[in-house]
Amino acid sequence: NAGVTQTPKFQVLKTGQSMTLQCAQDMNHEYMSWYRQDPGMGLRLIHYSVGAGITDQGEVPNGYNVSRSTTEDFPLRLLSAAPSQTSVYFCASSYSLSLNTEAFFGQGTRLTVV
């Protein structure tokens, strides 16, 4: 049981480049989300999904797109990378739409934009 698989683990981008961070879970979880983690701050929600075909914006959605074509996958796309997007990104999933259930996290992607 792989849990939440997030790739890549590290990435360096040049300003203006685009890329996709992959996230897949094999637990049949409905709720999936993307966070960014910056020094001295709590995790900030970028986008989330409550099921296939349904996505919504979180606290800091600008510069990012998501889609949820299947229950398993929830990729995060950076459209035109900026240095302000240098951060550690985490994908998470949980079984039900209620947040009162355990969340499972990927290992994180450390992204540097130069």
Place this chain on the structure above:
Amino acid sequence: KNEVEQSPQNLTAQEGEFITINCSYSVGISALHWLQQHPGGGIVSLFMLSSGKKKHGRLIATINIQEKHSSLHITASHPRDSAVYICAVSNDAMGNYQLIWGAGTKLIIKP
């Protein structure tokens, strides 16, 4: 003022000491989560609680809903407990699918 505040921000202790990390929140919640993040590693859920107390091994989490406060305790601390401990709260009563996160407490246990 942040809606979820943790204290202390940093904590260094000797192996064997009893550790307490605090989390205070200012919003109505339906549950509070404690999570652990090791250096360079992912994030692991430790507890989810909405009342009372939970225990898992040397870890104990308590919550006082009236005082809007939770504590995470570690008994007989060990260097492998060194990590960042994060508190987060949820209130999905209104269909709000967003956790509110504390900034974390960095714990270092020295041998």
